[in-house]
Amino acid sequence: MLSFFEPDSQIILVSESSLIKTVTNIQALTKTITNFDVVEKEAQSLTDTHPNITVILDSVIKINTVNNAVETKSCKVLKYDYLCICTGGRPKLIPQALDNKYVVGIRDTDSVDEFVEKLSKTTKIVIVGNGGIASEIIHKIRNVEVHWVIKDKHITATFVDPGAATFFQDSLNQTTPESSAKQMRYKEDGPKSGAALGPNWYQNLEIYGALSKSLPDNIKIHYESEIIDLTCDLSNPHPVKVTLSNGLVIDSDLVVSATGVVPHHEFEVVGSNLAFSEDRGIVVNEFLQTTVANIYAAGDVCSPTWQYAKHWFPMKLWTQARQMGCYAARSMCANLNKEEILQDFCFEIFTHSTKLFGYKVILLGLYNGQKLGQDYEILLRMTKGHEYIKFVIQEGKLHGAILIGETDLEETCENLILNQIDISPYGTDILNPDIDIEDYFD
Ligand SMILES: Cc1cc2nc3c(=O)[nH]c(=O)nc-3n(C[C@H](O)[C@H](O)[C@H](O)COP(=O)(O)OP(=O)(O)OC[C@H]3O[C@@H](n4cnc5c(N)ncnc54)[C@H](O)[C@@H]3O)c2cc1C
Ligand SMILES: NC(=O)C1=CN([C@@H]2O[C@H](COP(=O)(O)OP(=O)(O)OC[C@H]3O[C@@H](n4cnc5c(N)ncnc54)[C@H](OP(=O)(O)O)[C@@H]3O)[C@@H](O)[C@H]2O)C=CC1
Numbered sequence: 429m430l431s432f433f434e435p436d437s438q439i440i441l442v443s444e445s446s447l448i449k450t451v452t453n454i455q456a457l458t459k460t461i462t463n464f465d466v467v468e469k470e471a472q473s474l475t476d477t478h479p480n481i482t483v484i485l486d487s488v489i490k491i492n493t494v495n496n497a498v499e500t501k502s503c504k505v506l507k508y509d510y511l512c513i514c515t516g517g518r519p520k521l522i523p524q525a526l527d528n529k530y531v532v533g534i535r536d537t538d539s540v541d542e543f544v545e546k547l548s549k550t551t552k553i554v555i556v557g558n559g560g561i562a563s564e565i566i567h568k569i570r571n572v573e574v575h576w577v578i579k580d581k582h583i584t585a586t587f588v589d590p591g592a593a594t595f596f597q598d599s600l601n602q603t604t605p606e607s608s609a610k611q612m613r614y615k616e617d618g619p620k621s622g623a624a625l626g627p628n629w630y631q632n633l634e635i636y637g638a639l640s641k642s643l644p645d646n647i648k649i650h651y652e653s654e655i656i657d658l659t660c661d662l663s664n665p666h667p668v669k670v671t672l673s674n675g676l677v678i679d680s681d682l683v684v685s686a687t688g689v690v691p692h693h694e695f696e697v698v699g700s701n702l703a704f705s706e707d708r709g710i711v712v713n714e715f716l717q718t719t720v721a722n723i724y725a726a727g728d729v730c731s732p733t734w735q736y737a738k739h740w741f742p743m744k745l746w747t748q749a750r751q752m753g754c755y756a757a758r759s760m761c762a763n764l765n766k767e768e769i770l771q772d773f774c775f776e777i778f779t780h781s782t783k784l785f786g787y788k789v790i791l792l793g794l795y796n797g798q799k800l801g802q803d804y805e806i807l808l809r810m811t812k813g814h815e816y817i818k819f820v821i822q823e824g825k826l827h828g829a830i831l832i833g834e835t836d837l838e839e840t841c842e843n844l845i846l847n848q849i850d851i852s853p854y855g856t857d858i859l860n861p862d863i864d865i866e867d868y869f870d
Pocket of ligand 2: 556558559560562578586654685687743744782
């Protein structure tokens, strides 16, 4: 975006990986929801399409806010007028991990390679965490006994409510024809990328353990529990002993810690103070400007601190990293050219389009009643194996929605949330399958 807005300015991209992720096949589903694929590209090839970009393959180790310069690992000093920090996040492992080689986290291509390699030698593993990564692995994994340890009363709690979790649950423990296939290992050719994997990372991956086949009950879910102790005993055939808060002890071969992300900024800052939030993110205002005037930050590394619009909140997602990246570029260029800009419309409403357990999933606004207290109603429509629709309603207005399957309701819901139209006259008919609500509200 910088290159697009400022074709005559010199732009330097410092990337520690030779591959960068780019977005392709962009498809606008609504004003704010976009579907896209993420593909890897040689970082250097950016110069072919954007001649004013120079790519430097290196790691930033120091930012000097007095001299306006960054220093790299190979001792390059790069001066800047404006700087945007987009160094992402890294897995936040369970505290018991402590460099234990039997505990793995997943973030980039290398970590997936390590996971797939270790998994291929195991018959019994523990997965801890109840968000995106755990849900995707649980859906994909075969030929291994899995103990899924979750703090909540239902699966995939980061994204969905108990009703949707029940809807997904049917797709667990299903032995698909793939399950008796031979063990295979995913191998990526060429250089590796340190960036987070992003959507559909598991599509071409064979995630297999060492059992000869999947058993129907090979996934055991331990609800409302956490790991409180982890020890290793190499004389045991399953060397990792995991103790759960409910008292259960599981002997396993490997622990996958899919327990979230912390901002990643392993560089020294010299000069004025770059403020960090409690969660260690770089504090940014509504223009994605940090506490140092000519330094911006976007994506997983930053912590938005502006007064959020009612139906928006931050989450560490590609969706938002991309929106923030585009908007940071606009803000930097506006600042450079002394123009005033308004905050981008995408920050008016939280939206996320993804795939979970094989289903298309669209999350809109306060989809789990976030910020609404206790005083809201839920309207549901569900057809097993086909669709799950949840509306979150307060004072006759739609504030959030979960749409699973091919519901075709995303545009209607987005409009209803953004325009705050009174839907109380329609009562429960708003989800009556015989009434085409798109005709009323699109
Ligand atoms: C397994 C997995 C699956 C995911 N699936 C989805 C999904 O389906 N949908 C979704 O919306 N989100 C998904 N996410 C989240 C999404 O990938 C991240 O939110 C997004 O990639 C964040 O983008 P970013 O640019 O902030 O950080 P990153 O993508 O992590 O990129 C940061 C880059 O900075 C580089 N870097 C770091 N430090 C330095 C330094 N000092 N010098 C130079 N370069 C440096 C890194 O090498 C990396 O290339 C997934 C994440 C994971 C781990
Ligand atoms: N399809 C998609 O959109 C996907 C998105 N992603 C994104 O990638 C990033 C990494 O994914 P992931 O690691 O799954 O992170 P998530 O933030 O999605 O989920 C982390 C999960 O781990 C739980 N947790 C945190 N600490 C502990 C602990 N000590 N013990 C037990 N449970 C714990 C959290 O519970 P609690 O919230 O209660 O702390 C939460 O359920 C996230 O930003 C995620 O949104 C990843 C894969 C797919």
